[in-house]
Structures are given as structure tokens and as C-alpha cells.
Amino acid sequence: MEKRSIAAHKEFNLKSFFFQWEWMLVLMLIIINIVNASLSPYYLNFRSLIDATMTFLDKAFIVLPMAFVIILGDIDISVASTVALSSVVMAVSYNNLGLPMELAVIICLVVGTICGLINGLLITKFKELSAVIVTLSTMIIYRGIAYIILEDQASGKFPSWFSFFGWGYVGGIPFILIAFAVFAVIFSMLLHKTTFGRRVYAIGSNITASRFSGVQVDKIKVIIFTMTGFMSAVTALFLTSRMGSTRPNVATGYELDVIAMVVLGGVSTTGGKGRIIGTILSIFVIGLLRYGLGLKNVPAQALLVIIGLLLIFAVMIPNIKINTAKVRKLHKTEA
Amino acid sequence: MSELALEKKLKVTSIGKFRELGLLVFIILLSVLVQLRNPNFLTLENINDLIKNTAILSILTVGMMLVIVTRGIDLSIGSTVALSGMISALAVSANPDIHPLVAMLIGTLIGTVCGAILGLLVSKAGILPIIATLGMMNAYRGLTFMISGGRWVSAHQMPASFKGIATGSLLGINILIFIAIIIYIIFYYFVNHTRTGRQIYAVGSNPESAKISGINTVKILWMVYTIMGALAGLAGVLWVSKFASAQGDTAMGYEMNVIAACVLGGVNISGGSGKISGIILGSLLLGIINNALPLINVSPFWQQAIQGVIILVAVIVNALVKRNVDRKNLMRRKI
Numbered sequence: 001m002e003k004r005s006i007a008a009h010k011e012f013n014l015k016s017f018f019f020q021w022e023w024m025l026v027l028m029l030i031i032i033n034i035v036n037a038s039l040s041p042y043y044l045n046f047r048s049l050i051d052a053t054m055t056f057l058d059k060a061f062i063v064l065p066m067a068f069v070i071i072l073g074d075i076d077i078s079v080a081s082t083v084a085l086s087s088v089v090m091a092v093s094y095n096n097l098g099l100p101m102e103l104a105v106i107i108c109l110v111v112g113t114i115c116g117l118i119n120g121l122l123i124t125k126f127k128e129l130s131a132v133i134v135t136l137s138t139m140i141i142y143r144g145i146a147y148i149i150l151e152d153q154a155s156g157k158f159p160s161w162f163s164f165f166g167w168g169y170v171g172g173i174p175f176i177l178i179a180f181a182v183f184a185v186i187f188s189m190l191l192h193k194t195t196f197g198r199r200v201y202a203i204g205s206n207i208t209a210s211r212f213s214g215v216q217v218d219k220i221k222v223i224i225f226t227m228t229g230f231m232s233a234v235t236a237l238f239l240t241s242r243m244g245s246t247r248p249n250v251a252t253g254y255e256l257d258v259i260a261m262v263v264l265g266g267v268s269t270t271g272g273k274g275r276i277i278g279t280i281l282s283i284f285v286i287g288l289l290r291y292g293l294g295l296k297n298v299p300a301q302a303l304l305v306i307i308g309l310l311l312i313f314a315v316m317i318p319n320i321k322i323n324t325a326k327v328r329k330l331h332k333t334e335a
Numbered sequence: 336m337s338e339l340a341l342e343k344k345l346k347v348t349s350i351g352k353f354r355e356l357g358l359l360v361f362i363i364l365l366s367v368l369v370q371l372r373n374p375n376f377l378t379l380e381n382i383n384d385l386i387k388n389t390a391i392l393s394i395l396t397v398g399m400m401l402v403i404v405t406r407g408i409d410l411s412i413g414s415t416v417a418l419s420g421m422i423s424a425l426a427v428s429a430n431p432d433i434h435p436l437v438a439m440l441i442g443t444l445i446g447t448v449c450g451a452i453l454g455l456l457v458s459k460a461g462i463l464p465i466i467a468t469l470g471m472m473n474a475y476r477g478l479t480f481m482i483s484g485g486r487w488v489s490a491h492q493m494p495a496s497f498k499g500i501a502t503g504s505l506l507g508i509n510i511l512i513f514i515a516i517i518i519y520i521i522f523y524y525f526v527n528h529t530r531t532g533r534q535i536y537a538v539g540s541n542p543e544s545a546k547i548s549g550i551n552t553v554k555i556l557w558m559v560y561t562i563m564g565a566l567a568g569l570a571g572v573l574w575v576s577k578f579a580s581a582q583g584d585t586a587m588g589y590e591m592n593v594i595a596a597c598v599l600g601g602v603n604i605s606g607g608s609g610k611i612s613g614i615i616l617g618s619l620l621l622g623i624i625n626n627a628l629p630l631i632n633v634s635p636f637w638q639q640a641i642q643g644v645i646i647l648v649a650v651i652v653n654a655l656v657k658r659n660v661d662r663k664n665l666m667r668r669k670i
Binding site for chain 2: 076138141145253301306312
């Protein structure tokens with residue numbers, strides 16, 4: 001049995017420091033950058049690197065709370081539909097209901113939060129239902145509502161200041177990057193520096209034990225799913241602003257990308273393990289990989305295959321490690 | 336006293352039976368209501384159409400039931416349907432004199448390979464089914480696009496014999512329905528009357544004790560996903576023949592319908608239980624809903640949301656019924 005600890009402070013050990021998944025990600029990041037740089041002479045340029053990040057950071061906002069969800073041992077596959085629904089509601093309340101854009105943005109955030117809250121309440125009220133099946137059905141429902149609202153039309157024509165979210169710069173740095181950095185700091189503080197974060201790990205490692213030790217499991221679950229809904233709405237803001245219009249089928253397949261990023265970031269799908277820094281690194285690994293393959297004109301369909309396989313390999317590697325460790329242990333006890 | 340106990344026992348079993356009976360009553364009620372709104376619903380022609388349109392869904396539902404019984408889920412089948420459909424369509428358009436049976440065999444074979452790969456990942460590598468199937472869903476989908484080069488295989492490229500699979504009839508029954516019936520008979524025998532079939536349920540209801548009692552759980556899991564793949568492969572050929580076109584995005588999201596049919600049919604999403612008779616009713620109910628909504632003038636844009644709500648309600652009712660049964664069992668134990 002693998003030893004699991006939820007202690008916040010571990011003893012520093014040089015060997016275990018370097019044998020971390022995060023270094024593997026750093027290595028991958030370096031390799032990808034070298035390959036990309038050799039593909040295009042314009043790649044290693046501060047300006048173009050910064051702009052490259054703008055192309056994939058929109059979904060990165062969901063990666064942060066999704067890491068919490070997966071550390072809990074749950075999963076949320078309704079995020080892409082939440083993005084679509086909140087984006088569509090925002091567009092309709094500005095374009096069709098004539099509300100001011102500021103209010104529409106707030107409505108967008110509220111809709112996303114409510115979607116997440118509904119997920120959380122359903123999962124905690126009906127414990128027999130796994131998060132997979134609940135979010136699977138809400139995924140269909142949210143996307144379905146988006147279709148009811150907008151049918152097969154697109155809705156655009158936002159005021160010009162709204163494009164600032166997706167395209168604006170503050171002091172030469174894209175606003176989206178700054179916003180992401182702020183959220184990343186908030187979420188990693190929340191996970192690594194607060195009792196709330198320690199409780200999330202505790203629930204992921206052993207839900208029954210945490211319940212018996214007085215952790216309010218349900219409350220924490222609801223909060224985390226609500227957070228995921230809120231961050232999906234944030235993604236909807238940036239995505240809609242970047243694209244300048246929205247459709248009910250916006251963000252299809254985002255859930256896969258997000259889950260792939262979290263899992264590649266070293267968060268264990270069985271719960272209880274993982275860190276925010278890993279997921280941030282993996283956002284850049286996958287994002288820059290996509291960007292580089294795009295430079296090389298690799299078709300989007302091939303990217304589907306690559307991301308899918310990457311997801312599976314990322315999950316497989318730790319499993320293999322555990323298995324070999326088990327076998328080694330077995331040999332030792334036999335000898 | 337013993338009479339009382341007997342009475343209680345009867346009540347408990349009746350709750351278990353209630354599901355299928357309730358489903359049947361619901362189907363009849365729904366049919367009557369739709370019939371009142373549109374008298375064209377219960378005509379022989381429409382019923383034939385309805386069952387023909389449900390045939391592919393019901394074939395996939397059998398495989399999905401086996402997967403869900405083992406506590407798994409397969410999100411990749413939509414992509415498997417597309418991949419096998421595409422390859423067999425390309426095969427028949429290149430060699431028009433291929434016998435339709437051979438085309439079906441090709442499709443089934445491809446599906447089997449897809450399923451076997453997935454089974455290997457789930458059973459041997461120990462990857463969570465949702466992650467493994469999410470990854471392969473994208474890999475297979477990407478492969479479909481790559482193989483077809485993004486082009487469609489349309490009706491005029493297919494020989495009449497291939498299109499005849501879906502339109503022809505055997506012994507007075509449409510071939511699609513005929514195949515579905517044969518599959519149901521085979522699998523009814525397989526899950527209820529063979530040792531391997533029962534072992535699937537044993538693995539699902541308690542993997543640890545199944546392992547201890549000598550069941551090769553790895554083999555069973557692998558087999559279940561391979562069966563699912565084979566059925567999806569077959570369904571792919573039937574799909575392409577029915578719609579007379581193979582596209583990159585064939586059956587996208589169809590896995591949700593299949594899971595919905597299972598859940599409606601009373602397959603317990605946390606594994607261990609599910610009946611062939613239940614999933615027949617489940618897929619029939621879904622088929623009726625899909626057939627009836629346009630007949631009573633519901634906008635097609637509402638269909639997705641309605642379907643999602645129905646799935647959610649079905650799983651919640653399922654959970655509540657189970658809660659009730661458990662409570663009754665506890666009460667019985669007290670006496």
C-alpha cells in the first residue's frame with residue numbers, strides 16, 4: 001500500500017525533490033519550446049511567445065477549480081456546457097433584452113455559478129449518484145438550454161470595450177495572462193495554504209475518515225463545484241470576448257482539454273494527490289504543443305488524437321510506477 | 336409473524352419489480368398522450384419507423400449495459416461508430432462488389448479492435464474508465480477525420496447492396512430490427528444463462544470478492560469493453576447504411592443517448608445490476624421520445640434539454656427507489 005500523507009510540511013529531501021512529476025513537465029516544456037523554436041525563427045520572441053499564451057489561456061481558468069474537483073476524487077464534465085450556457089445568456093441579455101453590457105457580464109458570472117451550484121447540490125443530496133452521471137446529465141441539460149435560447153444562431157455585436165478581456169494589454173502584458181496569474185495565485189494559496197485546502201486533500205484521500213473527523217464534506221463539495229461553475233463563466237467571458245460572438249455549440253470538447261491538463265499536471269484521478277503548480281505547467285505544455293503543431297500546419301484532427309493519447313499516457317505513467325513499486329516490494333518480501 | 340415477514344418480503348420484491356412495470360406504464364401513458372395530440376403516432380407505419388430508428392440505439396445499449404454493470408462507462412462509442420462506419424464505407428465505395436455481410440464484418444472487426452484497446456487500458460493499465468474512454472473518444476474521432484481526409488462518403492458512392500442493409504427486410508422484418516432482435520436473444524442467453532455472463536455481474540457488484548472467488552476480473556473487464564467495441568463497430572456499419580452517408584462527425588455525442596437508455600432502463604450506474612428486459616424498455620422509451628417530439632410540434636432545439644432532464648429525473652428516481660428498498664430491508668432486519 002502506498003503511503004499517503006496530508007501533512008502540509010514534508011521534510012526536504014533532495015532526491016524526492018528532483019523526482020517529482022513537475023520536473024518532468026518542465027522538461028517537456030523545454031523540449032516543446034526547442035522544437036517550436038526550430039520550426040519557426042519567429043517563435044522565440046518575447047512578443048510572439050506572450051501572444052501565443054493568449055490563444056490557449058481561456059480554458060485555463062477552468063483548469064484551476066477542476067484540479068480541486070479531481071483531487072476530491074470527483075469529476076465535472078459539464079464545464080464546457082456551462083461555458084456555452086453562460087456565454088449565450090450573456091449575449092442574449094445584451095443583444096435581445098437590451099441590458100447594459102456590465103450587467104450582462106455579471107449575469108454571465110451568476111449563471112455559471114448557479115450551474116455549478118446545481119451540480120454540487122445534486123451530487124451531495126443524492127450520494128448514490130456519482131459525479132460522472134450527474135455532470136453528464138447536466139452537461140446535456142445546460143447545452144440543451146443554450147440551444148433553446150439561441151437555436152442555431154450566433155449572437156455578436158458587443159460594445160467595443162468588451163473585447164478588452166480577450167485582446168487587451170496592460171503594460172504590454174495581455175490582460176488574460178494577468179487575470180490568469182491572479183486566479184492561479186488565489187487558487188494555489190487556497191489549496192496549499194489554507195485549512196480548506198488541507199480538507200480537500202483529506203476528502204480525496206479518504207472521504208469516510210474525513211467525515212468522521214468532522215470535515216464538512218458536503219459543504220466543501222458544494223463550494224468546489226460552485227467554484228468550477230464560476231470559473232467556467234470566467235472562461236466564457238474571455239472566450240466570448242476573443243471570438244466577438246457566441247453560439248450554442250461554443251467550447252465543445254473543452255472538458256476533455258481541461259481534464260487532460262489537470263491529469264497531465266500530476267493530479268491523481270483517484271483523488272487526494274496533485275498540486276496547482278503541476279496543472280499550471282501542463283496548461284503551458286499542452287497549449288504550446290498545440291501552438292507549435294499549428295505552426296507546422298498539423299491538422300486539428302491529428303491534435304485530437306495527440307491530446308487523447310497524451311491524456312491516457314499521463315494517467316498510465318503513475319500507474320506503472322505504482323505497479324513496479326509493488327512488484328519490487330513483493331520481491332523483497334519473498335527474498 | 337411469519338406471515339407478516341412474508342408480506343414485507345413481497346413488498347420489497349414488488350418495489351424491485353416496480354421499475355420495469357413503472358416504465359411500461361409510463362411508455363403506455365406517453366403513447367396515449369401523444370396519440371391524442373397526433374393521431375399519426377400509433378399507425379403501423381410510424382411504429383415500424385420508430386422501432387427501426389431505435390434498433391441501432393438498442394444494439395449499443397446492450398454493450399453499454401455490460402460496461403456499466405462492471406462499474407465502468409464508455410464515452411468512446413460515438414467515435415467507434417464513426418470510425419468503423421467510415422472505414423467500411425470507404426471499403427465499399429472502393430470495391431462496390433463487396434458483399435454487405437463482409438462490410439458488416441469489417442466494421443465489427445474494427446470496433447472490436449477499438450474496444451480491445453480500450454479494455455486493455457481499463458483492465459490491465461488500471462486507468463479509470465471515464466478517463467480512458469474520454470481519451471480514446473478523441474483519438475478515434477481524430478482518426479476518423481484523418482482517414483477520411485475530412486471528406487464525406489455520400490450516398491452515390493455506396494453500392495445499392497450496402498444501402499440495402501438498412502432498407503431491406505428478412506422474413507418480413509426490417510434487417511436492422513432483425514439484427515437487433517438476434518443480438519438481444521444472444522445476449523439474453525449470455526448474461527442470464529452462461530457462467531461468464533453471471534461473472535460480469537459478480538465483478539460489478541463486488542470486484543474484491545469476485546477476485547477472491549476466483550473470477551479473472553481483468554479478463555472480464557477486457558471482454559466487456561471488447562464486446563462494447565464490437566457492437567459499436569457493427570452499429571457503425573448499420574448507421575452508415577441507414578443514413579447513406581459517412582461523415583467525420585457521425586454519431587457525435589451519441590454515447591449520451593446510449594447511457595440515457597441504460598439509465599432509463601434501470602441499469603444501476605454504480606454497477607452490479609441491469610436487465611436485458613429493462614434496457615429494451617429504456618431504449619424504446621428514448622426512441623418514442625425522439626419520435627414523438629417532432630410529431631407534437633416540439634422544436635428540435637428543445638430535444639436535447641428534454642432528454643437531459645429525463646436522464647436526470649430517471650437517475651434520481653432510481654436513487655430514491657433504491658433508498659426506499661434499502662430502508663425497507665433495514666426495517667425487516669430489525670424484526
